[in-house]
Amino acid sequence: MENNNVSLAQDVAAVEAADLTKPIPQKRKINRAKLQENIWGWIFVSALFIGTTVFTYIAFALSVWISFTDYDAYIMTTFWEGLGSIHPDGFWHWYQFMFTPEGILGIAGESEDFWNTLGTTCFYLIGIPIGMVLSLGIAVLMTRDIKLSGTFRVIYYIPTVASTVSIAVMWTNLFGDGGFMETVFGIDLLSAGGSYWPQRWCVIILTTWKGLGGTVVLFVAGLNGVNASYHEAAEIDGANAWSIFWRITMPQLYPTIFYVLVTSVIGGMQIFVEPNLIFGNYPATGNMATSGTRYNIPFVGYIFGVFNNGEWAHASALGIILAIIIFFLTLVQFALDARRDKV
Amino acid sequence: MTEQVLLSMEDEVLENVQSEGAAEETAAETKERGKFGNAMRKAGNALKKFFKRIPSYLRTALRVFCGWFGFGVFGGPSNKKRKKIFFDVIGYVILIVGGVTMLYPFWWMFAASLAGPTYNANGEIATNALTNMITTIFWPANTSRFGLFYNYEQAITLLNSAWQTVTIGGQAYAFWRSVINTLLYSLIPVTVGVFTSASAAFAFAKLDFKGKNFVFFYCLAAIMVPFPSIMIAQFCVYSSIGWTDNGLAMIVPGCFGAIMTAFFIRQYLYGMPTAILEAAKIDGAGYWRQFVSFVIPLAKPAIMAQFILSFMGSWNNYLAPQVFITEDMWKPLTLAIGQLDTSYGTDVTNAPSVMAASVLALLPILILFAIFQKTIIGSIMLTGSKE
Numbered sequence: 001m002e003n004n005n006v007s008l009a010q011d012v013a014a015v016e017a018a019d020l021t022k023p024i025p026q027k028r029k030i031n032r033a034k035l036q037e038n039i040w041g042w043i044f045v046s047a048l049f050i051g052t053t054v055f056t057y058i059a060f061a062l063s064v065w066i067s068f069t070d071y072d073a074y075i076m077t078t079f080w081e082g083l084g085s086i087h088p089d090g091f092w093h094w095y096q097f098m099f100t101p102e103g104i105l106g107i108a109g110e111s112e113d114f115w116n117t118l119g120t121t122c123f124y125l126i127g128i129p130i131g132m133v134l135s136l137g138i139a140v141l142m143t144r145d146i147k148l149s150g151t152f153r154v155i156y157y158i159p160t161v162a163s164t165v166s167i168a169v170m171w172t173n174l175f176g177d178g179g180f181m182e183t184v185f186g187i188d189l190l191s192a193g194g195s196y197w198p199q200r201w202c203v204i205i206l207t208t209w210k211g212l213g214g215t216v217v218l219f220v221a222g223l224n225g226v227n228a229s230y231h232e233a234a235e236i237d238g239a240n241a242w243s244i245f246w247r248i249t250m251p252q253l254y255p256t257i258f259y260v261l262v263t264s265v266i267g268g269m270q271i272f273v274e275p276n277l278i279f280g281n282y283p284a285t286g287n288m289a290t291s292g293t294r295y296n297i298p299f300v301g302y303i304f305g306v307f308n309n310g311e312w313a314h315a316s317a318l319g320i321i322l323a324i325i326i327f328f329l330t331l332v333q334f335a336l337d338a339r340r341d342k343v
Numbered sequence: 344m345t346e347q348v349l350l351s352m353e354d355e356v357l358e359n360v361q362s363e364g365a366a367e368e369t370a371a372e373t374k375e376r377g378k379f380g381n382a383m384r385k386a387g388n389a390l391k392k393f394f395k396r397i398p399s400y401l402r403t404a405l406r407v408f409c410g411w412f413g414f415g416v417f418g419g420p421s422n423k424k425r426k427k428i429f430f431d432v433i434g435y436v437i438l439i440v441g442g443v444t445m446l447y448p449f450w451w452m453f454a455a456s457l458a459g460p461t462y463n464a465n466g467e468i469a470t471n472a473l474t475n476m477i478t479t480i481f482w483p484a485n486t487s488r489f490g491l492f493y494n495y496e497q498a499i500t501l502l503n504s505a506w507q508t509v510t511i512g513g514q515a516y517a518f519w520r521s522v523i524n525t526l527l528y529s530l531i532p533v534t535v536g537v538f539t540s541a542s543a544a545f546a547f548a549k550l551d552f553k554g555k556n557f558v559f560f561y562c563l564a565a566i567m568v569p570f571p572s573i574m575i576a577q578f579c580v581y582s583s584i585g586w587t588d589n590g591l592a593m594i595v596p597g598c599f600g601a602i603m604t605a606f607f608i609r610q611y612l613y614g615m616p617t618a619i620l621e622a623a624k625i626d627g628a629g630y631w632r633q634f635v636s637f638v639i640p641l642a643k644p645a646i647m648a649q650f651i652l653s654f655m656g657s658w659n660n661y662l663a664p665q666v667f668i669t670e671d672m673w674k675p676l677t678l679a680i681g682q683l684d685t686s687y688g689t690d691v692t693n694a695p696s697v698m699a700a701s702v703l704a705l706l707p708i709l710i711l712f713a714i715f716q717k718t719i720i721g722s723i724m725l726t727g728s729k730e
Contacts, residue, residue: 040630041552047539049558051599055577056565062576071579079583138441141434154716155442158449161712161719163659165677166701169684170452173698179477180451213445214723221724270569273661277681300571300662307666312575319572326569 060323067094067317073310087313094317114318116295117282117302120200124271124298127204127211128264132257135212139219140245153220157213167210168277175202190278196295203275203296207268215260222256223249262333269326272300281305449705455479456494456699459487460692471691476698487695498699501687505679506671517671517679524590525675528664529657532597537650539600544608545638549620550630562602574666581667590673593664597657604649607722611645612638648722651715655708676704 068091071082087093098114138156142149159167172190174180181187189202230248239247275298282297282305297305299322307315394417397405406419413425458476461484463469475484487493502518509517546552547559577596578587586592619641623633639646661677668674680700687693712719 037550037630038552041546041550041555044542044546044550044630044634045558047598048543048562048600048602048605051539051596052562052565052602055596055599056568056573059573059576059580060568062580063573066576066579079579082579138438141438144431144434146431146434146438152438152442153720156445157716157720158709158712159445161655161708162449163677163701163704163708165659165661165680165684166452166705167448169680169688169697169701170448170455172684172688173455173477173694174448174451176477178474180480183478184480209444209448217720217723224724266569270571272571277684280685303571303575304662304666307575307578312579316572316575319569319575323569323572327567330567 063316064320066313067320069313071313073312094314117297117299121299123200125268127208128268131208131211135215136219139216139223142220143223156216159210160213164273168274171206172278199296206274218256218260222253226252258337265329266326270300271298276301453702454482456695456702457486457491458483458695459485461485473691473694476695494695494699498696501696502679502700505682508671521674521676521679524673528593528675529654531594533653533657535598536600540604541608541646543605544612545634547609548612578666587667587669592667607649608642608645611642615641648718651719658708680704
């Protein structure tokens with residue numbers, strides 16, 4: 001793209017130089033072609049540009065604005081009324097709310113649940129390294145020259161495309177009380193009553209199982225892209241398979257690993273559907289109503305619960321906090337990546 | 344003397360390979376590795392001592408045993424072919440076990456959805472349908488006595504009455520309504536959206552206009568904004584203009600295209616020769632003509648892959664309709680299944696029907712994937728964009 005720009009600049013310079021010597025009509029002709037290209041370029045990108053501006057950036061700005069108000073669906077009737085009323089306790093009320101010990105609208109300890117749900121979401125992130133190690137191993141096995149590797153790739157990818165709602169319904173029964181996992185393996189994760197740790201692990205198993213295929217396909221692509229001549233050179237020099245993998249394959253696979261890590265952390269912070277369908281909405285109870293359920297709600301589930309409760313300003317503020325957390329996590333990863341490049 | 348020279352040369356070569364692979368290392372890291380290496384050497388020495396104590400008949404047995412797999416142990420010969428076969432077998436076993444883990448839950452889901460209650464001699468229910476369903480391993484203990492696929496009929500009946508307000512002439516039809524809604528929410532925005540994304544991709548890849556880089560990075564930065572942080576503002580606006588009552592909230596935003604789709608098609612178009620477009624230009628084709636009759640047919644594989652991926656994404660979407668759709672009339676299939684799960688998920692008679700409903704929601708996507716698996720996986724491997 002930069003090259004294009006340079007050539008564009010050169011073109012412009014050439015045209016300007018030509019202006020001095022050539023007659024006027026030719027200059028106008030060139031300009032018209034350039035102008036047409038500009039106009040059509042903007043026409044082609046206009047839909048995407050407008051869509052991004054309106055549905056992402058303006059929505060984000062509105063979200064920030066709403067988070068400063070005390071917009072409540074049960075008290076205010078119109079959107080404009082909500083927008084107009086800045087929170088009486090100050091701009092930052094909803095950003096300080098999680099540090100206050102109070103509950104709101106009759107739900108005791110609501111501000112406390114901010115930390116509970118955030119902690120739960122972070123716990124669900126454990127699935128990412130587990131899934132990456134597993135899928136790296138499987139991808140390495142698939143790229144050995146074996147038969148049927150294409151078939152295996154398709155099989156491993158099936159859970160990724162499957163509907164999360166259906167999968168979650170199945171999971172509840174598979175891991176449920178007296179279910180398949182209990183009868184065959186004696187693993188009882190969901191019916192554990194008081195303790196919520198096994199229930200969380202159930203969600204982690206689900207996300208790992210579902211996400212494995214996509215990561216495997218990416219790693220297989222990355223491994224296929226590794227330059228084979230390095231391998232041959234190292235083999236001739238007498239390096240064994242283990243050191244070839246760590247010294248030659250891994251450094252070249254690093255960009256793929258980094259991409260997978262960044263995207264899965266962004267996605268993992270937004271986990272919602274699986275726990276929501278297994279444990280029910282916040283703060284109401286679903287079909288798995290146990291005392292531990294409250295601690296299995298992810299952060300997005302909390303936002304959704306607050307939103308359902310009509311506290312739209314509060315929910316907006318939580319959304320903005322989530323955006324900031326995700327932004328910083330991504331930033332930290334990129335910073336670590338930059339430091340690695342320097343070393 | 345010569346041996347030493349040879350050894351040092353070998354070291355040098357190895358070092359070269361290492362430096363090529365992992366760039367330079369800091370002093371601290373080298374030190375760390377040195378410590379680690381020392382520990383390894385100590386462990387190796389201990390092992391050697393241990394091996395020396397092994398009686399000779401055991402050594403012979405081990406040598407023969409490992410030699411059979413191609414490993415040269417205790418001076419036995421190393422066989423590369425046998426070694427490869429050994430690792431191949433291990434690889435296949437792991438891959439097959441993993442593949443079964445991936446596929447088995449789907450079979451379980453299907454088998455469990457057929458479960459029915461078991462009756463004793465008096466015609467009373469001995470084991471209820473829920474128990475029969477969740478204890479299924481390969482086939483339920485008893486399928487429904489009204490026919491193998493009775494649970495599917497039952498599922499449609501239950502789904503039809505999932506929301507009492509959705510009726511036509513007094514007849515509940517929530518299931519068909521939700522299927523129509525799902526199709527509306529996935530077909531319209533995806534078709535229009537992929538077209539607009541492709542046009543933007545064409546402009547990004549093949550046209551030169553002022554502000555191109557700015558627009559590209561402006562749009563690309565939007566993927567950093569997570570959906571949960573903008574959904575409330577979107578909902579407020581949509582509800583104030585009435586889009587949440589008629590499903591437009593799920594249709595209109597998607598029609599403007601998505602940057603990831605555009606990004607992927609742009610990558611694909613970069614590989615396409617510009618000469619074709621220039622020839623078309625010389626023959627008098629305008630930009631619109633170039634796009635419609637050259638770019639779209641040529642980038643068809645990429646566009647198809649993105650179309651199917653976005654279609655699957657919209658079909659499986661759960662959070663957005665959960666937030667944006669307030670009228671039961673306009674709720675998609677995923678919400679209907681979620682609703683069914685909440686009401687009948689642990690019901691002793693209807694639980695298999697809930698499972699049957701989940702199978703129904705899953706089936707179209709699995710069939711689509713079976714047909715287009717080559718395009719989909721190829722496209723993901725090409726760009727690393729998965730949605």
